[in-house]
Amino acid sequence: MKSLINRFSRWGSRNLLHHDSLGGYFEPVIQLFKPNWRAGLYRAQVSDVSLLLEGVVAINLRVDDRWPIHQAGQHIDLTLEIAGKLVTRVFTVASSPNLAKTKNTIRLVVKIQPEGGLTHQLPVLTRGDWVNISAPRGEFVFEESKQSSLFLAAGSGITPFIAILSSLQKERAIAQPIHLIYYAKPEQHLLVDELNELSQQLPRFTFELMSRAVHGDVYEQLSDYINAKLLVCGPNKFYQSAKEFAKIYDCAISAEHFSLMGITESTTSEFEVSLNGKQLSLKNTSPLLNQLLTLGEHVNYGCKIGICHQCQCTKKSGVVKDIRTGQVSDRSEELIQLCVSQVLTDLELET
Amino acid sequence: MSKVNQPNYALLGEQLDQLKAETMAKVGQEDADHIRKMIVIHRVFEWSGRILLMLGFINPFLWLVGVLSLALAKILDNMEIGHNVMHGQYDWMNDKQINSKAYEWDIACDGGSWNRVHNYEHHTFTNIIGKDRDFGYGLLRLSNDFRWRIKNLWQFATYILLSVMFQWGIAYHELAAERVFFGKKNDTRKSQISAKQLKRKFFSKGAKQLVKDYLLFPLLAGPFFLWVFAGNFLANLIRNLWTSTIIFCGHFTGDVKTFSEQECENETRGQWYYRQALGSSNLKGGNLFHILTGHLSFQIEHHLFPDMPAKRYREVAPKVQLIFAQHSIHYNTGSFIRQYSSVLKRIFRYSFP
Ligand code: FES
Numbered sequence: 001m002k003s004l005i006n007r008f009s010r011w012g013s014r015n016l017l018h019h020d021s022l023g024g025y026f027e028p029v030i031q032l033f034k035p036n037w038r039a040g041l042y043r044a045q046v047s048d049v050s051l052l053l054e055g056v057v058a059i060n061l062r063v064d065d066r067w068p069i070h071q072a073g074q075h076i077d078l079t080l081e082i083a084g085k086l087v088t089r090v091f092t093v094a095s096s097p098n099l100a101k102t103k104n105t106i107r108l109v110v111k112i113q114p115e116g117g118l119t120h121q122l123p124v125l126t127r128g129d130w131v132n133i134s135a136p137r138g139e140f141v142f143e144e145s146k147q148s149s150l151f152l153a154a155g156s157g158i159t160p161f162i163a164i165l166s167s168l169q170k171e172r173a174i175a176q177p178i179h180l181i182y183y184a185k186p187e188q189h190l191l192v193d194e195l196n197e198l199s200q201q202l203p204r205f206t207f208e209l210m211s212r213a214v215h216g217d218v219y220e221q222l223s224d225y226i227n228a229k230l231l232v233c234g235p236n237k238f239y240q241s242a243k244e245f246a247k248i249y250d251c252a253i254s255a256e257h258f259s260l261m262g263i264t265e266s267t268t269s270e271f272e273v274s275l276n277g278k279q280l281s282l283k284n285t286s287p288l289l290n291q292l293l294t295l296g297e298h299v300n301y302g303c304k305i306g307i308c309h310q311c312q313c314t315k316k317s318g319v320v321k322d323i324r325t326g327q328v329s330d331r332s333e334e335l336i337q338l339c340v341s342q343v344l345t346d347l348e349l350e351t
Numbered sequence: 352m353s354k355v356n357q358p359n360y361a362l363l364g365e366q367l368d369q370l371k372a373e374t375m376a377k378v379g380q381e382d383a384d385h386i387r388k389m390i391v392i393h394r395v396f397e398w399s400g401r402i403l404l405m406l407g408f409i410n411p412f413l414w415l416v417g418v419l420s421l422a423l424a425k426i427l428d429n430m431e432i433g434h435n436v437m438h439g440q441y442d443w444m445n446d447k448q449i450n451s452k453a454y455e456w457d458i459a460c461d462g463g464s465w466n467r468v469h470n471y472e473h474h475t476f477t478n479i480i481g482k483d484r485d486f487g488y489g490l491l492r493l494s495n496d497f498r499w500r501i502k503n504l505w506q507f508a509t510y511i512l513l514s515v516m517f518q519w520g521i522a523y524h525e526l527a528a529e530r531v532f533f534g535k536k537n538d539t540r541k542s543q544i545s546a547k548q549l550k551r552k553f554f555s556k557g558a559k560q561l562v563k564d565y566l567l568f569p570l571l572a573g574p575f576f577l578w579v580f581a582g583n584f585l586a587n588l589i590r591n592l593w594t595s596t597i598i599f600c601g602h603f604t605g606d607v608k609t610f611s612e613q614e615c616e617n618e619t620r621g622q623w624y625y626r627q628a629l630g631s632s633n634l635k636g637g638n639l640f641h642i643l644t645g646h647l648s649f650q651i652e653h654h655l656f657p658d659m660p661a662k663r664y665r666e667v668a669p670k671v672q673l674i675f676a677q678h679s680i681h682y683n684t685g686s687f688i689r690q691y692s693s694v695l696k697r698i699f700r701y702s703f704p
Contacts, residue, residue, distance in 0.1 A: 016563050018455035024448045028387040029394050040447065084383030086445040302471030307657060309439035309451050310471050325372060335442045335450055 036130035041079060042067045046129040047105065049122070052190055055112045056156065057123050058094075061131065062104050069100045070136030072167035073160040073256075077134035078108065080121055087118045088332045092233075092256070093136065094159035094191075096166040109190060111156040117330055140256040142168075142231065144175065147252075150225045151180040152218060152242050154234025158182055158190050160256060161233065165198045165205065179228075180207035181221055183238065186214065219245055226251065272346040273318075275299075282343055287323060289338035299338060299351055306340040313338060318347035358678035360621030366674045367624050371656050374663050382660040383444050389431050389642070390449075397424035404582040405572045418582045422589035423643075428457045429594055430645025431661070437462055438470060439658045458590075460522035461556040464549070468525045474657050478602070478630035479610045484528050485602065486609065488513065488520060492701045494609050499704040506702050514595035515588065519557075526553055593643070596691065597634075601650030604632040605693040606683050627654035628675060632683035633668075634690055641665065651682065 009022045019025035023039035030037045037043055044061040052058050070076070075092040093100075095107035112119045125131070142149070142164045151161050161180060182189060189209045199205050215221065219241040232242045232255040239255050246253035273282045275297060282291045289311050292299050302310035306324055312335050320329045320341040328344065329336065400421030407414025433456030435441070442450045455462045468484065476482035480496040487493045491510055492503045502509075513520050526532065531546045564583040572579040608629040615626065634640075634648040641648050649664035652671055659667075675682045685693075 015559050016567070018457065019448060020453075026394060027448055028390040031387065032391065038447070081380075081383075083379035084381070084444055085379070088445075302467065303475040305475070307474050308466070308471035309442070309658065310466060312439065312442070312452055314452070325375075334445050335439075335452060337439075 036081070036132060038079075038132050041132040041134060044106075044131050044133045046125045046127055046131065048127065049125050051123065052109065053188060056190060057110050057112060059108045059110065059122060059125065061106050061108070061133070063100060063106055063133070065104070067100070067133070068135050069097050070106070070163075071141045072097055072163040073141040074136040074138040075140075075160075075256075076106075076136050078118070079132040079134075080118055082118070082121050087121075087330060089118045092138075092140075092159040092163070094162050096163055098167060109156060109159050109162075118332070138256070140231075140233070140254065145229070146175060148177045148179070148225075148228045150222075150228040150230050151178060152183075152230060152232040152234065152238070153180065154183040154218075154238040155188075156190065157233035157235070157238070157256070158184075159233075161231075162191055162194060162198075165202065166194075168202060168205075177204045178202070178206075179225070180205070181210060181218065182207060183210050183212065183215075183218060183234070186211045217241055230254070232256070271343050273343060273349060274347070275349045276351060284343050286342075287339055288320070288341050288343060288349075292338065301339060304339045306337055309337060311338040312336070313349050313351045316348035316350055319344040320347065358621075358625060358680060360619055360625060362621070363624055363674070363678055363680075364619060364621030367655055367671075368620070370667060370670055370674070371659065374656075374659060374667055378443065378660055378663065382441070382662065383446075385660070385662055386432070386436070386441050386444075386449060389427060393424050393427045393432060396420045396427070400424055400586065401568060404568075404579045405575055407578045407582070408575055414578060414582060418585045418589075421582065421586035422593075425457060425586055425590040426593055426643055429590060430597070430647065431642050432645075433457070433462075434645045434647070435661045437466060440660045442658070457560075458518040458521070459557045459560045460518060460524075461552040463544075464525045464552060465521060467544070468528065470657070474654065476615070477627055477654060478608065479612055479615050479626075481612055484524065487603075488524065489527055491698060493603050493697055494701065496609055496611075497701075499701075503702050507698055510698050514592050514599075517591035517595040518560075518587070520595075522553060522557055525549060597644045597647050599694045600634055600687065600690045601631055601647050601653075603694050603697055604683060604685075604690050605697050606681065607632055624655055625680065627651075628680050628682075630654065632685075632690060634687050635684060636687065640687075651684075 010020075013019045013022045013025055017025045021039050023030070027037065027039055034043065042064065044063045044067075046059060047062045048058075048060040050058050070093050073092070075090050077088050078091055079086055079088045081087075091108045091110060093106050094109040095105065100106050110119055110122055112122065140160055151164075153161050165178075165180075180195070182195070184190070188211075192209065195207050199207060210218075210221065218238060222242070222245045226249045228251060230242055230246055230251050230253040232239050232253065242255070243253060245251070268283060268285055270281045270283050273280045273288070275292065278297075280292075280295060280297070282288060289299065289301055289304060293301070299313070300310050302308035304311075314333065315329070315336045316333050317331065319331055320336055321327065321344055322329070323340050323342050397420075400417045400419075400423075403413045403417030403420060405417075407417065433454065436449055436454045437451050437456070439451040442452075444450070447453065451466070473483050473485040478486055480486065480494075487497070490513060491506050492499065526549050529546060529549060531549055564587065565580055568583060569576040569579040610626055610630075615622075618626070628651060631650040631654045633651050634644065636644075636648055646661035646664050647653060649661070649668055652659075652664035652667055653661065655671065656664075656667070672682050
């Protein structure tokens, strides 16, 4: 019955109201009563904001009952409205599913990025503010097995491990030993108190704090763990070291790595651009549209000078520059005009 | 371009680019709030209108209020919301509903088709004879650039008919240009969409609108089928007349210039701005009037900056006027009555050789 009503309302809103959903059609009206309500997203309310270290902020969010509770290690999209613009970034949930179940609370631990954007807005949030989150996603979860596990974290990459470890806490004692190697700049390790607490509660869990300056590359730490299963979360370079080790010693490895690619502007470079899933390599020397047309790709266009918005497409990720104004885009999903966009990083596009 | 004292195009381009950059830097929460507010008002008027139409049996006066309310909603959806959102004025918001790719308006014309003909052809090639099919819509002779034909004698009646059926005129516009049903194919037109797709879109969108206004809602009213049917018809009619009138005032007043294709080859940014300036005319009015016209009362500013949130035209208009004055460009503005009578005169004048 419910699905029948759903199908009917979907059909009605598509054909009669020209919106994908009834919620989408009434969204601004619903927002009068429920601030920040958005079709297809969940609402969450800020319950606490605190600074863990200089430049690292922890945010507690109250989620509503409809939110599908995450598995430890999964991430969410966080969307904020900043000066009228919706900006979205992905963050791992740094708290256990149990906390979400019992207290309707999730925690995010976020490093404030120097280049600005969404993360700069986070310390300014105050208790009671509304934000939007997506349903949890991601395959980076922990499976119990006989084999011992090695967790490798770098910087704010500690967050999924905190979620995983605190989810083990409440359950029966686990069979396998878990060791965590956590890299960060000296004195910059996050949530060390919680790690200490966890190591007391989980008899088979141990951890070490390390830093590159003192201990060298993570690769050098791995020789004792040839038979372990590797779980890695950290920047791309950190992950590459672990991957190389896993390849040589044939270890199982599962990873979540964030690669904030540098922006290349000055030199002529080629970038990987995926257009509706198709991989192309495009240069930063002429607008995207020209290159796509030369390659014979079927993309819509009109004026080619930025007036008509016919060449509009969705940039799922990556950075472009508006060649008219010189404005550099955000990293997150947004609409761009191909004819006036210059590519600055690898891109994911959808028409 | 053939004009006696030509403006300094480079300077004109620079000044207008700068004005755009300055204004766009201010665009933010206020603009997002404005468009959401317009959508809220639309939803309220549309649904109170539809309900009141069904309550006409209690008191016909309710029915009348219903007609006006629904007409107002349709005008808002068409002008201040649809036209502007589909121009990409709010794409920067990253909102899933309020953007030029997703938005579809409540008229017979398929949004994609309108985007192609209007956003691309009309806004890029404004008033270039042969390229901007909005100039006279292929039905009316509005300048000596077109040869006089017998049918022009009764073009005043054609104009009235076009206004009455305006949404269907717009819907059919691209199909006429592509000669989908009649006429010889024009080989110089390169279309990115096939005739078959065009036909399918035309019929499916048109049918949806017809079924909604003339079958579904009347049926919902049961015994008051005809009341609702007639009410919807009237609301659509009012919207058609209003939008058509406003749009004619923006482009076909007596002073609006036309251009030839040769003139516009290798145009610079400044020259493009200049053509936009001479191809449009403004209407003076108050707050409500501007909103009901979707700020097309600032047609000049809209043509200079088509993807700037339209409410901002109010603040850029005086600055545009100053820049124009500096380059001795005529800033064509006037009251509604004055501009509209000028349009009617033009249609009448070119009815004759
Ligand atoms: S092709 Fe017209 S805006 Fe890009």
